[in-house]
Amino acid sequence: QVQLVESGGGLVQAGGSLRLSCAASGRTFSTYAMGWFRQVPGKERQFVATISASGGSTLYANSVKGRFTILRDNAKNTVYLQMNSLKPDDTAVYYCAADRTTILRIGVASYDYWGQGTQVTVSS
Numbered sequence: 001q002v003q004l005v006e007s008g009g010g011l012v013q014a015g016g017s018l019r020l021s022c023a024a025s026g027r028t029f030s031t032y033a034m035g036w037f038r039q040v041p042g043k044e045r046q047f048v049a050t051i052s053a054s055g056g057s058t059l060y061a062n063s064v065k066g067r068f069t070i071l072r073d074n075a076k077n078t079v080y081l082q083m084n085s086l087k088p089d090d091t092a093v094y095y096c097a098a099d100r101t102t103i104l105r106i107g108v109a110s111y112d113y114w115g116q117g118t119q120v121t122v123s124s
Contacts, residue, residue: 002026002098002113009094009118012086016122020081022096022115030054030074033099035111036081038092038120045095047106049081059104063089086122093117 008020020036035050049060049070058070069082079096097111105111 002028002032004096004098004113004115006094006096006115006118009120011121011123014087014122014124016086017082017084018086018120020083020094020096020118020120022079022081024077024079024098026077029077029098031100033101033104034070034072034079035097035099035106036070036079037095037097037108037111038090039095039117040092045108047108048094050099050104050106051079052104053102057104059106061106083120086120088122088124091120091122093119 003025006022033052036048037045038048039045047061051058051070051072055072067085072079095117096115098113099111
């Protein structure tokens with residue numbers, strides 16, 4: 001069992017930056033691929049980024065590529081999402097998730113554990 005707690009969300013102006021953190025419980029964090037997803041009211045949860053268990057491989061949605069960076073620190077059981085050049089369209093609740101497999105996956109159903117989410121609002 002893995003428990004995930006996100007933090008770092010907030011209100012930022014367009015063009016600004018935020019860094020989200022996701023702290024995980026348990027001793028198996030380093031064996032999970034981790035992902036970030038986001039959701040706006042009335043729409044499906046969508047993939048943002050994922051990182052392999054070792055941190056050596058990453059994958060991004062086209063909409064955030066070049067602006068967002070996913071990182072992890074296995075010693076601290078934490079995964080991060082560095083978000084730069086934010087746009088109003090990035091406004092959403094951001095969720096981190098853990099996947100027990102070793103391959104990078106982008107489907108919501110592929111992930112086994114989810115955090116409660118953190119709100120990111122980008123003003124124009």
